Amino acid sequence: MSDTAIEADGLGRRYRRGWALRDCSFRLPAGRVCALVGPNGAGKSTLLALATGLLRPTEGTVRVLGTDPAAAREHIAYVAQEKPLHPQLTVADTLRMGRELNAARWDDTTARSIVAELDPRARIRSLSGGQRTRVALALALGKRPELMLLDEPMADLDPLARHQLMGALLGHAHEQGTTVVMSSHILTELEGACDYLLLVDGGRIRLGGETEDILAAHVLLTGPVGDLAPHTVVESRTTGRQLTALVRTEGPVGDAWQSMEPSLEELLLAHLRSPEAPVLLTPSAESREAVTTA
Numbered sequence: 001m002s003d004t005a006i007e008a009d010g011l012g013r014r015y016r017r018g019w020a021l022r023d024c025s026f027r028l029p030a031g032r033v034c035a036l037v038g039p040n041g042a043g044k045s046t047l048l049a050l051a052t053g054l055l056r057p058t059e060g061t062v063r064v065l066g067t068d069p070a071a072a073r074e075h076i077a078y079v080a081q082e083k084p085l086h087p088q089l090t091v092a093d094t095l096r097m098g099r100e101l102n103a104a105r106w107d108d109t110t111a112r113s114i115v116a117e118l119d120p121r122a123r124i125r126s127l128s129g130g131q132r133t134r135v136a137l138a139l140a141l142g143k144r145p146e147l148m149l150l151d152e153p154m155a156d157l158d159p160l161a162r163h164q165l166m167g168a169l170l171g172h173a174h175e176q177g178t179t180v181v182m183s184s185h186i187l188t189e190l191e192g193a194c195d196y197l198l199l200v201d202g203g204r205i206r207l208g209g210e211t212e213d214i215l216a217a218h219v220l221l222t223g224p225v226g227d228l229a230p231h232t233v234v235e236s237r238t239t240g241r242q243l244t245a246l247v248r249t250e251g252p253v254g255d256a257w258q259s260m261e262p263s264l265e266e267l268l269l270a271h272l273r274s275p276e277a278p279v280l281l282t283p284s285a286e287s288r289e290a291v292t293t294a
């Protein structure tokens with residue numbers, strides 16, 4: 001089993017109207033639960049589709065579980081944003097199809113538990129968006145994949161269902177050592193769930209690495225307006241004579257400043273408001289290809 005779930009090197013994808021993703025080099029170690037965040041149109045779905053092998057790169061490479069994405073497909077479960085399922089099949093037929101397609105590994109107990117509250121005779125076309133999500137997640141978990149790629153999986157679930165399914169997903173991932181990549185716009189939901197982070201913005205990776213290490217590399221400073229050197233300023237705001245700034249520290253912070261660790265939401269929002277802030281990849285998130293060829 002590879003110790004790397006995804007490794008991208010100079011990865012790019014162009015559509016007719018321009019680049020959706022460009023110059024992406026990063027590594028996602030295996031066994032992590034990774035939040036994939038970024039604004040609308042940032043390139044998150046494109047990155048996930050490239051990792052499944054459903055899209056081909058225009059430039060660069062992506063390797064998944066140590067091999068070509070197409071060769072790894074059997075070990076990948078992908079839940080696309082639009083949750084494509086066969087509308088005319090029933091819930092029970094859909095799970096049966098999952099079992100037949102993945103006979104060697106199928107986890108029927110988990111798959112059934114995810115859809116336990118649905119009528120097995122109900123046709124997919126008659127289900128609500130959130131109910132379809134349940135079926136799509138049941139298929140994904142039933143497959144016992146090594147890598148789950150989930151594109152906004154929780155977006156149309158009610159808060160209770162979201163809580164329950166997130167718990168089931170994380171419990172399963174923990175038990176099986178599955179790597180999970182989950183795109184989402186709900187930052188507070190990701191905070192407790194994900195131990196790894198990829199921030200994509202404008203088709204490029206802006207932050208990558210262990211959530212804890214990325215948070216620890218930043219502080220929120222409040223103090224008198226003044227020079228913040230040698231620290232790297234991600235974002236700063238002045239109110240009268242008071243300055244509030246999110247910085248990457250380059251040494252001790254002077255006594256004049258009050259410092260606080262930012263929340264994940266504060267950190268991400270500051271980076272999204274400051275596209276010029278330098279990229280930060282922790283050592284584990286650096287592509288080995290890029291490192292060895294640099």
Ligand SMILES: Nc1ncnc2c1ncn2[C@@H]1O[C@H](COP(=O)(O)OP(=O)(O)OP(=O)(O)O)[C@@H](O)[C@H]1O
Pocket residue numbers: 015016017019020038039040041042043044045046047
């Ligand atoms: N099939 C396509 N044809 C042409 N352009 C596309 C296609 N798919 C995506 N794009 C463009 O590529 C860019 C990235 O889109 P993508 O769907 O990857 O973003 P995203 O981060 O997943 O967005 P969202 O959060 O809104 O789902 C956007 O500018 C989008 O318009």
